[in-house]
Amino acid sequence: MANKRQKKKKDVKKGKALAFTSSVSGVMGFLGGYQVCHNVCLGIIALLSLVGITLVGMPLLFLTKVAVPFWIAAFFLFFISLFFYLKNKCISKNLLLLNGGIIIAGVPFSFMKDFFVYLWIIGGSFVLLSIVLLIKNKLIKNRTFK
Numbered sequence: 145m146a147n148k149r150q151k152k153k154k155d156v157k158k159g160k161a162l163a164f165t166s167s168v169s170g171v172m173g174f175l176g177g178y179q180v181c182h183n184v185c186l187g188i189i190a191l192l193s194l195v196g197i198t199l200v201g202m203p204l205l206f207l208t209k210v211a212v213p214f215w216i217a218a219f220f221l222f223f224i225s226l227f228f229y230l231k232n233k234c235i236s237k238n239l240l241l242l243n244g245g246i247i248i249a250g251v252p253f254s255f256m257k258d259f260f261v262y263l264w265i266i267g268g269s270f271v272l273l274s275i276v277l278l279i280k281n282k283l284i285k286n287r288t289f290k
Contacts, residue, residue, distance in 0.1 A: 158234065211252040218247055238274045238281070245270025 192198075222243055229235040249267025256263070 158232075215247070215250060215252045218243075218250075222247055238278045241270055241277070242274035245272075245274060 222240075225235055225243070226240060229237070229240055245267040247267070248270060249264050251260070251263050
């Protein structure tokens, strides 16, 4: 009985660690895209202007220098998460699909600039599909409990 409890605790900790890794992967992929960084800067400027602080320029411009390393880290973390999903089925398929879409849409390499629109469409489609599937699963789960 104690072994089962310890195994369950270990599985819960492993699941939490994998979920955290998957989330970090998505966030890093999200930060990789220039348009995202630009929109975050504009949002910060807008929020600061509400309290009377005026900025000229982009306060987070320094992030463009680290966009590629963030994206590469997100890419590797995504594949680590994918490996654990294939091995243990302990990560949500929908969250993997969401993170994959974000990573595809956030490709920061300038030599691929001719393909950015296609990557945004493909990545955005993955993100939209994962959101639809997450909502569908929540609705189905809520119906079964009523």
